[in-house]
Amino acid sequence: MTNTAITRRYDRTFDLLDTNGNGVLEEKDFTGLIKSIARATAVQGTPKEESLLKEWGNCWHTLRENADADGDGQISRAEFHQAMAASYGNHTQLQDGLVPALESSFAAIDADNDGVATVEQLEAYLTAWGLEAQQARTARGLLDADGDGRITRQEFVAGWTAFLLSDSPEGAAHALLGPVT
Incomplete structure (x- = not known):
């Protein structure tokens, strides 16, 4: 992946994680995001x-x-850029560091615990991340790799992995968290 492409993806991620917009990430940003996801997926408490x-x-x-x-x-x-490149810049570290959080996110999205989420459930999750409704619709469509209206755990994790590691300028790798400019 080019430095420019990875920089844009990491900037987009940073901006969405910085929930209070103060230009730095703090633990309360992560907690705030999770509370927002819990509300959007109806798993509070x-x-x-x-x-x-x-x-x-x-x-x-x-x-x-x-x-x-x-x-x-x-x-x-x-x-953040330095840590992302070092910690999540390869598949092994991604598996160890981020996949458990992605799996817990998917579990929250998967309301009936059947291993799949509807595109509407995924859209609510992405909106909780801070995407606008149209951006969330676009991203959820990219994750639904087979177009069946449902997202499997594997599609979800693969989409995030592609976003963080792929050199592709298209698909989920490019637009999972909305436009990367």
Whole structure:
């Protein structure tokens, strides 16, 4: 992937994770995102919300350990770029560091626990991330690889993996979190 393409994807991710818009990532940004996802997926106060908080909390702690170079408890955009490239820049580290959080996210989306989510459920999840409704509709369509109106756990994780690792300028790899400009 070119430096420009990865920079744009990481910038988009940073901007959506920075829920209070103060230009740095803090634990409360991750907690705020998870609370928003829990509301959007109707899992507030359930074990699914607890799992979301635990797994995304683990992501925050891993990111902070790998990125917070000055030890101030915050992660700047530059620190985020460096950590993403180092921590999630390969499949093994992605599996270890991010997939458990993605799996807990999918569990929250999958209301009836049947291993698939409707495109509407995924759209609500993406809107909780901060995507506009049309952006969420576009992204959910990209994740529905076989066009059956349902997203499997595998499609969900594959879409995120492609977004973080693929050098493709198209599809879920390019537009999972909305337009990458």
